[in-house]
Amino acid sequence: DAGVIQSPRHEVTEMGQEVTLRCKPISGHNSLFWYRQTMMRGLELLIYFNNNVPIDDSGMPEDRFSAKMPNASFSTLKIQPSEPRDSAVYFCASSFHTGNTIYFGEGSWLTVV
Amino acid sequence: AQRVTQPEKLLSVFKGAPVELKCNYSYSGSPELFWYVQYSRQRLQLLLRHISRESIKGFTADLNKGETSFHLKKPFAQEEDSAMYYCALSPNTGFQKLVFGTGTRLLVSP
Numbered sequence: 001d002a003g004v005i006q007s008p009r010h011e012v013t014e015m016g017q018e019v020t021l022r023c024k025p026i027s028g029h030n031s032l033f034w035y036r037q038t039m040m041r042g043l044e045l046l047i048y049f050n051n052n053v054p055i056d057d058s059g060m061p062e063d064r065f066s067a068k069m070p071n072a073s074f075s076t077l078k079i080q081p082s083e084p085r086d087s088a089v090y091f092c093a094s095s096f097h098t099g100n101t102i103y104f105g106e107g108s109w110l111t112v113v
Numbered sequence: 114a115q116r117v118t119q120p121e122k123l124l125s126v127f128k129g130a131p132v133e134l135k136c137n138y139s140y141s142g143s144p145e146l147f148w149y150v151q152y153s154r155q156r157l158q159l160l161l162r163h164i165s166r167e168s169i170k171g172f173t174a175d176l177n178k179g180e181t182s183f184h185l186k187k188p189f190a191q192e193e194d195s196a197m198y199y200c201a202l203s204p205n206t207g208f209q210k211l212v213f214g215t216g217t218r219l220l221v222s223p
Binding site: 103 | 155156157199212215216
């Protein structure tokens with residue numbers, strides 16, 4: 001398995017633009033997580049899904065952020081409109097529902113100027 | 114509420130020196146504890162988990178419920194150990210969710 005696949009790997013965008021980050025979890029995994037990593041705050045859980053259903057989105061910073069999981073093999077994290085303070089690395093991760101090990105993607109490096 | 118505390122942002126040691134990366138947690142139940150490692154510009158990887166009680170790359174970690182700690186140790190650090198280390202807690206409530214500490218950067222100098 002290629003592991004968790006994220007795209008784009010790097011994105012630079014202007015403030016106010018819409019940003020869409022994509023994730024393909026490991027096949028067979030039914031839990032999916034979006035994390036944000038910054039120097040100041042480390043790794044923060046934004047939202048996680050189980051069987052495509054959002055379970056906990058309390059970490060989503062504000063209404064500008066939204067996440068969807070239309071099927072078991074695809075999820076998106078959207079920021080609209082983007083702001084410079086959204087600059088961070090966004091990690092997607094997946095796991096089996098009954099397992100403990102969470103596998104991370106390589107991250108999407110977002111810079112908003 | 115679940116919380117993981119890693120008090121050191123940076124730990125700098127010389128090659129061959131012992132290493133201890135501190136991790137304390139707060140959780141009312143029986144959590145599962147993990148250490149993840151992130152080498153430069155790479156994805157986070159699971160290093161070890163407390164229920165496995167194993168040694169990976171010479172690292173060990175013991176869960177101390179009395180002190181609510183899960184410190185990561187290695188007797189002799191190597192340059193290739195330089196990385197970001199994250200301690201994480203899973204509430205073990207059925208849904209797998211990790212709460213991370215803020216991480217400690219380990220720098221091993223020759």
